[in-house]
Amino acid sequence: MRVKAGKAVFQAPERNQVARPVSRPKWLYKAAGFVYKLSKQRCGGSLYFRPKNLDDAISVLSSSGGQILAGGTDFYPALGERLPQGDVVDITAVREIRGVSTEERYFRIGGLTTWTEVVRAPLPHCFDALKAAAREIGSVQIQNCGTVAGNLCNASPAADSVPALLVLDAEVELVSTGGARRLPLAQFITGNRRTQIRGDEVLTAVLVPHQSESAASAFLKLGARKYLVISISMVAVILETNSSGCVSQARVAVGSCSAVARRLFDLEKDLLGQPADPQIGSLVGPQHLATLSPIDDIRATAEYRRDASVTLVRRALQACVGST
Numbered sequence: 001m002r003v004k005a006g007k008a009v010f011q012a013p014e015r016n017q018v019a020r021p022v023s024r025p026k027w028l029y030k031a032a033g034f035v036y037k038l039s040k041q042r043c044g045g046s047l048y049f050r051p052k053n054l055d056d057a058i059s060v061l062s063s064s065g066g067q068i069l070a071g072g073t074d075f076y077p078a079l080g081e082r083l084p085q086g087d088v089v090d091i092t093a094v095r096e097i098r099g100v101s102t103e104e105r106y107f108r109i110g111g112l113t114t115w116t117e118v119v120r121a122p123l124p125h126c127f128d129a130l131k132a133a134a135r136e137i138g139s140v141q142i143q144n145c146g147t148v149a150g151n152l153c154n155a156s157p158a159a160d161s162v163p164a165l166l167v168l169d170a171e172v173e174l175v176s177t178g179g180a181r182r183l184p185l186a187q188f189i190t191g192n193r194r195t196q197i198r199g200d201e202v203l204t205a206v207l208v209p210h211q212s213e214s215a216a217s218a219f220l221k222l223g224a225r226k227y228l229v230i231s232i233s234m235v236a237v238i239l240e241t242n243s244s245g246c247v248s249q250a251r252v253a254v255g256s257c258s259a260v261a262r263r264l265f266d267l268e269k270d271l272l273g274q275p276a277d278p279q280i281g282s283l284v285g286p287q288h289l290a291t292l293s294p295i296d297d298i299r300a301t302a303e304y305r306r307d308a309s310v311t312l313v314r315r316a317l318q319a320c321v322g323s324t
């Protein structure tokens with residue numbers, strides 16, 4: 001169904017049929033030269049837009065109220081056998097919100113940046129956890145099209161990027177025709193599949209402040225198998241040490257063990273001033289994970305999740321010490 005603007009219009013396929021191009025009715029292009037129409041009858045009048053820049057994207061979102069489509073790796077599985085309800089705004093041609101750059105106060109990761117691009121970006125050590133999380137998202141094919149913003153806006157409790165971005169103190173930038181606003185990631189995701197994004201907003205970037213850049217960081221994911229697996233638990237850690245070899249900064253987050261991934265603030269406090277040596281893991285106890293609320297599901301019991309998470313946190317801390 002996704003086609004390059006100006007090349008073809010695709011008719012919505014019947015079940016089990018491949019979409020095929022149909023003739024292009026010229027009036028459909030009037031809006032801004034980027035409108036496609038899916039068969040009105042078969043798609044209940046849904047329109048497919050592929051804007052080429054952010055201004056067009058936010059203006060079409062504000063007028064159509066359509067749903068954003070990026071890599072589609074959450075969007076299409078969520079549809080199952082159904083066709084999209086309402087208009088679709090495919091933002092994959094909005095190149096200005098793609099890629100990683102360095103600004104005066106922040107590293108800017110464009111919302112449309114794929115996980116492969118995150119892995120390949122030259123970034124300081126504190127991003128090692130995020131890169132490790134990126135490498136664990138699905139498979140290489142998924143990492144080639146899945147985007148940073150898609151992972152955050154989908155807001156799955158098992159979204160692998162969230163703990164790694166929480167320990168980086170990341171913020172999100174949201175843009176609409178009304179202007180831009182920023183929110184800490186910790187406030188942006190409010191629950192299972194719930195965020196603070198409004199229907200007319202695009203998540204244009206994740207902003208990571210310049211801090212603890214040389215700090216060691218680690219990400220560990222536990223699943224029922226090595227690849228293409230939804231996390232049972234995952235842990236991200238950033239650890240900074242001072243000249244005496246003691247912990248001067250620690251940030252720890254756990255995902256898949258509550259509706260939204262959480263920082264372990266009590267543990268972070270207890271780690272401050274402690275020697276950054278291979279015994280660091282022994283400082284972690286079950287009480288540090290008391291704020292988590294894991295559930296029993298098909299992948300694991302709540303008890304197993306808690307127990308496994310303590311072990312993951314210990315190992316992630318030890319991995320940071322090993323890499324300093």
Ligand SMILES: Cc1cc2nc3c(=O)[nH]c(=O)nc-3n(C[C@H](O)[C@H](O)[C@H](O)COP(=O)(O)OP(=O)(O)OC[C@H]3O[C@@H](n4cnc5c(N)ncnc54)[C@H](O)[C@@H]3O)c2cc1C
Nearest residue numbers: 070071072073074075138146147149150151153159160203
């Ligand atoms: C086989 C498979 C394996 C997977 N494995 C993992 C895994 O191991 N770990 C993991 O965390 N995820 C996994 N995923 C989920 C998915 O790949 C990621 O969440 C990915 O980052 C989603 O990005 P996307 O660009 O494909 O989002 P899309 O599917 O295009 O969009 C997802 C949601 O975000 C919204 N959206 C997208 N971009 C924006 C934007 N810029 N602004 C506002 N809203 C936006 C869309 O409207 C939609 O609601 C897997 C998916 C598949 C199909």
